[in-house]
Amino acid sequence: MRTTPIFILGTLVLQFTSFLHADTLTFQAGVFSHSQTTDTWLQGAVGNADHDTNSVIEWDGSDAGGENFLIIRFDDIFGSLPGQIQPSDVITSATLSYTSIDPGDAATVNEIVIDWSPPSPTTFNNFGATAGVQPEDYGSEVGSALGATGPQSIDVRHSIEQWAVNPASNRGWIFRPTGGTNGAVLRSSEATQTTERPKLTIVINEGAPPPASVLRGPYLQRVTADSITVRWRTDTATTSGVRFGIDAGLLTASVSTSTTTIDHEVALTGLMPDTRYYYAIGTADQDLAGDSSNHFFETSPIPGSATAFRVWTIGDFGTANSSQALVRDAYYSYSGSTYTDLWLLLGDNAYLSGT
Known part of the structure; x- marks a missing residue:
């Protein structure tokens, strides 16, 4: 904020205040x-x-x-x-x-x-x-x-x-x-x-720092019948938070941390088996990604139960170019609306100039 006083006849002081845009x-x-x-x-x-x-x-x-x-x-x-x-x-x-x-x-x-x-x-x-x-x-x-x-x-x-x-x-x-x-x-x-x-x-002009950006992820790991671990990376250190729920756009449950980091890991527990959940990731009080129909995971069935499942197994896909995109798109076309329960990576997942 910049303030400029103006004196008139030595008796009256008028003060005009101009605001710089933060x-x-x-x-x-x-x-x-x-x-x-x-x-x-x-x-x-x-x-x-x-x-x-x-x-x-x-x-x-x-x-x-x-x-x-x-x-x-x-x-x-x-x-x-x-x-x-x-x-x-x-x-x-x-x-x-x-x-x-x-x-x-x-x-x-x-x-x-x-x-x-x-x-x-x-x-x-x-x-x-x-x-x-x-x-x-x-x-x-x-x-x-x-x-x-x-x-x-x-x-x-x-x-x-x-x-x-x-x-x-x-x-x-x-x-x-x-x-x-x-x-x-x-x-x-x-x-x-x-x-x-x-x-x-x-x-x-005293502007607020920019919100963090998600650089990698979210990654869904260690899924069980009643839990899952969500991981991601941000460009600046922030607290970690995941909101989730069984209805898209209605994420009523949440888990958060008070510590700051760029490599985030949040475990969700107490989930229902064989259930689809929608989620969003971010800080303890702000979403950075998710909260859409494309951000969801499914918990595993109860151990011992018999159910169909799908596994996608690929390897040596580290360099990001049109060949990898073609493989991905072909799988999307084949799989359609069928959920992929497990993605198994065989190695050579990334190079210095790849993903």
Whole structure:
């Protein structure tokens, strides 16, 4: 909120109050408007290697005798268009999020102070005036980037505040492999898994943080005649909650936890055997997915009873492309409305560039 006093003849004070609009702005390639992301990695051992369109990016302290550096920039985030950071906006928080799919040691994150991309492709040899990454190519340290598997985030508020004053100084960040020789691999802005692409979330004018997003799942596991376990993953840590009921749109029962996590696991017990339940997943007080006719599970029959059941058994389906989609669609067509009681996975379920 911005307040401006106006004095008239030294006796009367009129005060006009203008309100800044609180909001959360999100920038992610292919998902939100004004979300052009430029990212690549510089390969020290192969100085002219072009990785501009790779589906993964990485940093590495020792790769075939050289170091690898990750660089990333979010373009067109400042301006006067809806969804951009306006000149009058006050930055409340700024978070850079990414998904690591192959764990490694931590990296130090710095602001880049030289222009890059163009040239395109940006390589180890043409980054900066001298081949390779030199100390004069980067400036202020932003923080440390973890290489642990799964969603990770970095506080980049200081960078965004500085760049908001001078948008031309937004040259992005460089991840330098200072934590060890074991490299980390992340999803890039070219990844087919759009929700796992690098994301910049800006809260302006005291806007509320964005709701969490479901990255994986929900998965239905360990079903019995009177229980089931529901699992899923979110991009930020939240409490866990499942609402459920025997009628779609009327989920009257619930189970929740007070602890926060990104990997959620909720056990539902006391269920009726051989019964279809509809459900929704989310936080302890907010749904994030489900509550539709497509979100349901069926409990097992009472042990010892004789009943028909269907099992779908598949294997080596890790890479997401049209072949896997054809197999899935063929099974859907064959199965029709018949419920699949068990999905058995034989192995090779996913690769670094797959699901």
